[in-house]
Every structure is written in C-alpha cells, then in structure tokens.
Amino acid sequence: MKALCWNGVNDLRVENVPEPKILNPGDALVRVSLSSACGSDLHLLGGHVPTMRAGDIIGHEFLGEVVETGSGVETLNKGDRVIAVPVIGCGHCWFCENAMWSLCDNSNPNRQPQEAIYGKVTAGIFGHSHAFGGYAGSHAEYVRVPYADHTAFKVPDDIPDEKAVFVSDAAPTGFYAADLCGIRPGDVVAVWGCGGVGQMAIRSAYLLGAERVIAIDRFPDRLEKARERAGAEVLNYEEVSVLDALDEMTGGRGPDSCIDAVGMEAEATGIEDVYDRTRQVLHLQGERPHVLRQAFLACRKGGTVSIIGVYGCLVDKFPIGVAMNKGLTLRMGRQPGQNYVERLFGHIRRGELDPSYLLTHCLPLDAGPQGYAMFRNREDNCLRTVFAP
Ligand SMILES: [Zn+2]
Ligand SMILES: [Zn+2]
Numbered sequence: 001m002k003a004l005c006w007n008g009v010n011d012l013r014v015e016n017v018p019e020p021k022i023l024n025p026g027d028a029l030v031r032v033s034l035s036s037a038c039g040s041d042l043h044l045l046g047g048h049v050p051t052m053r054a055g056d057i058i059g060h061e062f063l064g065e066v067v068e069t070g071s072g073v074e075t076l077n078k079g080d081r082v083i084a085v086p087v088i089g090c091g092h093c094w095f096c097e098n099a100m101w102s103l104c105d106n107s108n109p110n111r112q113p114q115e116a117i118y119g120k121v122t123a124g125i126f127g128h129s130h131a132f133g134g135y136a137g138s139h140a141e142y143v144r145v146p147y148a149d150h151t152a153f154k155v156p157d158d159i160p161d162e163k164a165v166f167v168s169d170a171a172p173t174g175f176y177a178a179d180l181c182g183i184r185p186g187d188v189v190a191v192w193g194c195g196g197v198g199q200m201a202i203r204s205a206y207l208l209g210a211e212r213v214i215a216i217d218r219f220p221d222r223l224e225k226a227r228e229r230a231g232a233e234v235l236n237y238e239e240v241s242v243l244d245a246l247d248e249m250t251g252g253r254g255p256d257s258c259i260d261a262v263g264m265e266a267e268a269t270g271i272e273d274v275y276d277r278t279r280q281v282l283h284l285q286g287e288r289p290h291v292l293r294q295a296f297l298a299c300r301k302g303g304t305v306s307i308i309g310v311y312g313c314l315v316d317k318f319p320i321g322v323a324m325n326k327g328l329t330l331r332m333g334r335q336p337g338q339n340y341v342e343r344l345f346g347h348i349r350r351g352e353l354d355p356s357y358l359l360t361h362c363l364p365l366d367a368g369p370q371g372y373a374m375f376r377n378r379e380d381n382c383l384r385t386v387f388a389p
Helices: 039-045 111-118 161-167 170-179 196-207 220-228 242-249 271-281 290-298 320-326 341-349 365-376
Strands: 002-006 012-016 028-036 061-069 081-084 142-145 152-154 188-192 212-217 233-236 257-260 304-307 329-332 359-363 384-387
Touching (some): 002 365, 161 384, 170 196, 196 212, 196 220, 220 233, 242 290, 290 304, 359 365, 365 384
Parallel strands (some): 188 257, 257 304, 359 384
Antiparallel strands (some): 002 012, 028 384, 081 152
16 A cells, blocks of 8 residues: 655655554554644654654544454444544553543553653554554555544544544644633633644634633734634734733733643744754754743743643753742643544534634645645645545
C-alpha cells in the first residue's frame, strides 16, 4: 500500500510499504478515507522529536472504514465509518479507568525512552515517534488501530466526513484545552495560536460558558477565521502589544484563563525571539517558550494557564516565579479525546460546532510532501491539509 513516510528533517516520501495486519485480538484494521496534517506533525518534520526512524509513517488525525476486526473487538464491525483519537488507550489500566487516557500505562510498548526523560511512560500515539510507541500513522491506505474498542468511535450517519474527521484530533484537543481552564460563566479566555486546535479551543471556550474569547496570532487569514467562524475578538501580535491590549480589553485585570495552543515552536518579535532561536539552533534548548512567558504575564492573578501546544522536554527561562507569585493554576496535557468524542458529535449535530472550515485543502496521498510544504509554509491560507488516500 502507499504511505507517507518520514525520512529525516523535512524529508517526506510517498513509499510502497506492507499492509498492516491484525496483531492482537483488540485490533481493528481501518481503510483511511481522510487523514489530516496537524501542527504537531511539523515538530516531527522539523526534527524536534527524537526517536523517529527513516520509513516511519506519520499522521494521527483520521477517518475511515473498518475492514477487519480482531476476535476481541466488541463495539465495532466491518463496514463501520469511524474516527480514531490519536492517543491510544487500553481501557483497562488505572489511568484509563480514571479517564486519563493519554497517560495509559499499557499502550506504549517502548517504555525506556520516556522513562529516561519523563520518569514515567505515557500513552502510545499514532505516527508520533518510537518514544510514543512506534505506531504506524494514518497517512496511508490502511492503519492498524490497537485497543480499537477504546480508540476508534463510530461516526453518526448524519455527520459528514469533513466534519467528523476533526473529532479525531483538532476538536477534542481544543475542547480539552478549554475544559482545563475550569471556565465559569462570564469568564474572559485568551487563546494563543489560531491553527486548527486554537480555532476549536475558541469555540469550545464559548460552549463551556466563556463570555469573551480573545485570539492571538500573526496571520490575518487565521485571525479572520477566528473572528468570523469561531466568534473571537482578535489581536495580531505583529501589530499591537499583546500584554497592553489584553489589559485594556479586560479593564486591567487580564484574562481569567490563557490557552497556549502553539507550543514549542512559538514565534515572537524582538530580542527574546533572537535569544530563543539562537539557543534552539545551538541545541542549547529544544523549544521556544515565548507564548508561555506571555500567557503567564497576561493572565489575571489567580487565573489558569492551559497548555495544549506540544512541548518535548526542557525549556529555558521558564517563568515559574511569575506563576508562583500570581497564584496561577497551570494545567496541561495531551488530549484524552475518548472523554469528548460523543459530546463533540452532539455539538456538531445540534449545529453548535462546525469544524469543517479547518479543511482548506484536500489532496491525494501522492501529494503528501507538497501538502505538508503548503501546510508548513501556510501557502494559500492553508489551515489544515487533508489527504484522501
Ligand atoms: Zn495533532
Ligand atoms: Zn490504559
């Protein structure tokens, strides 16, 4: 079958690889209909995620049809139209039983790399390096879904593919970011980053009761979508001082919650950006934590900072003193999408959420390398490239 394989920094190739097989009774095989490019895939392309190997298939947001199930699968049948969440949960360990799916104890068979870096091992993720389980990703004609009863979900018939595919990753990740904020009616929420996840975080904050959501980015097309499609007030950080503007918009108090939907490759202006980029190029740090620093400063005293943008390990100049003295609550994690899929289907069916506008470009899998270049360089106002194998 055809698959889009990682071969090194910014080196993706469409290759012919063996089709996956059922390996365990809980597995399902899914023929992929749509599989999208996510911002966290760009970290793989940029070489910021160690333990990638040449030939690894990437991709983790997808929709498809079940073509075969293992003998232990109970909730899915051949022919079902499903989405899978990127984070694989076994459904039986203490963490899965307590709804902390992304911290599953069993779904990542490669324990050593994470135990060495994080002290404990977290869940496996499709197409996201050997430290996260070495699972083949979804930019392929077929993908093996482990623990399918807990990882793949039947899509209701009345939800079309172009909406449902984003209930795999962008929508639950954004929803989780907003959920972590503990939003109360009347709250003001600021969201850094207006990519797919940021757009969904804005909508989710409103669905959870926020009165105002302020979105921050530098690309006019994304800001326009955040305003028009998600209902945010918007700030372009190349045009205004974000901290001053947020103070002004909140009567000097600052947003009640701040969401970092950017992560380790944050861009900034001025000397701080030069400092962070230089240290990253020299491998003195892997990540640029500019958004985190700004969110800590902007947040109201006693507020919450929710981190959903991906970080790998260490960051430099992490302003812990700001958080401590302002009494901030820090919450973060990879999305436990299993908790949100059914709720998000409900919001879509009631017309309260429509993620389909994230799909700006649909390409055949053969155009994978070009599709990723377009996504990375934000050509043609690309928000998310989706491949249809
Ligand atoms: Zn993702
Ligand atoms: Zn588990």
